[in-house]
Amino acid sequence: MKIAVIKETNPGEQRVALIPDLVARLVKQGLEIWVEAGAGEKSFWSNEAYTQAGAEIITDTERLWGEPDVVLKVAPPNPAEAGKLRSGATLISCLTPLANEQLMSQLARQSVTSLAMELIPRSTRAQSMDALSSQASIAGYKAVLLAAAALPKYFPMLTTAAGTIAPAKVFVIGAGVAGLQAIATARRLGAIVEAFDIRPAVREEVQSLGAKFIEVPLTEDTVGENGYAKEVSQSAQELTQQTIAQHVRSADVVITTAQVPGKKAPLLVTAEMVSQMRPGSVIVDLAAEQGGNCAYTEAGKSIDRHQVMVIGTINLPASVPVHASQLYAKNISTLLQYLIKDGVLNLDFADDIVSSTCVTHEGKICHDRVRNFVESTSQPSVVA
Secondary structure: OEEEEOOOOOOOOOOOOOOHHHHHHHHHOOOEEEEEOOOOHHHOOOHHHHHHOOOEEEOOHHHHHHOOOEEEOOOOOOHHHHOOOOOOOEEEEOOOHHHOHHHHHHHHHOOOEEEEHHHOOOOOOOHHHOHHHHHHHHHHHHHHHHHHHHOOOOOOOEEEOOEEEOOOEEEEEOOOHHHHHHHHHHHHOOOEEEEEOOOHHHHHHHHHOOOEEEOOOOOOOOEOHHHOEOOOOHHHHHHHHHHHHHHHHHOOEEEEOOOOOOOOOOOOEOHHHHHOOOOOOEEEEOOHHHOOOEOOOOOOOEEEEOOEEEEEOOOHHHHOHHHHHHHHHHHHHHHHHHHEEOOEEOOOOOOHHHHHHEEEEOOEEOOHHHHHHHHHOOOHHHHO
16 A cells, blocks of 8 residues: 655645654555655655655655555645545545535545544544644644743743742633643743633643633533534623633733634634733734634734734644654554555444544545535535
């Protein structure tokens, strides 16, 4: 079986789908690994390192996309790249399937089997394959470092000959993987941390990291598929805003992480809240690419509003490419080893890992939620 590792072309993307150590393991299992020339350069793995691991370096992109049985990527392919995939090939990558109907339709038309790494189920059995969690953890860590660099204050309490410096106050909105890592990192830097999540079940996790949990007494169900937060009613969003407003006003740093898969990010930090924050405060919005949790967020930009710095981060994991690649490569190689039996890719749709992750197969969109999304956006013919 031939497996190809593609060089990422998206602006700012520095990760690679497989690192040399894991290439060596796959080669030992009898798999033939092709790596596009320069694929690992931005994450500091040379062509030579891949060659020594047993991979073949390929410079012909048409061959690289058109011949292998399995193609591995980090970011979704663009239409031109996807167009090079042969019928019957398998693509394993992050695909943003609930926001990318054209790509899903194209892959179905070309009879490409595609597996979306961000759809790996959140279960104990699939934990080592969970790319969404591994990359979110990096985003939460890096968000705190960005906030610390932008904040015109220390994070820790310091006692000096010139007086005592009070610790920074950090408020984290959303206690998923990114939020929990943000809490842990802010605490390690010496900040006082509060955290909010609409899911009461995460209280203990927040408190175990040394943060105070802020709870909103909602009567509706707030937990969706795979344990992630789900979209709540307008009245619940308004109650949430009212509850967190005072904590936003008193914070030096606000880190927002609230996202609902396939939906616009909920607005949690209003323009009025920002106007009431202390001058010099910082907001880091990890939901910027989904519209942002803050009213002023602009994806990919840092802007000053009411003397508050609003940082609309995008793709933070790519800014830590060595470890982000290491973790993602472990996720993807574990999935590969799980699926490959006797040198053949085995897709058992009775298995929840396969059924949750596989988006297109045999000319159809086979994932119910993605199929419904594509049908609702105007191209039902490709999913019949």
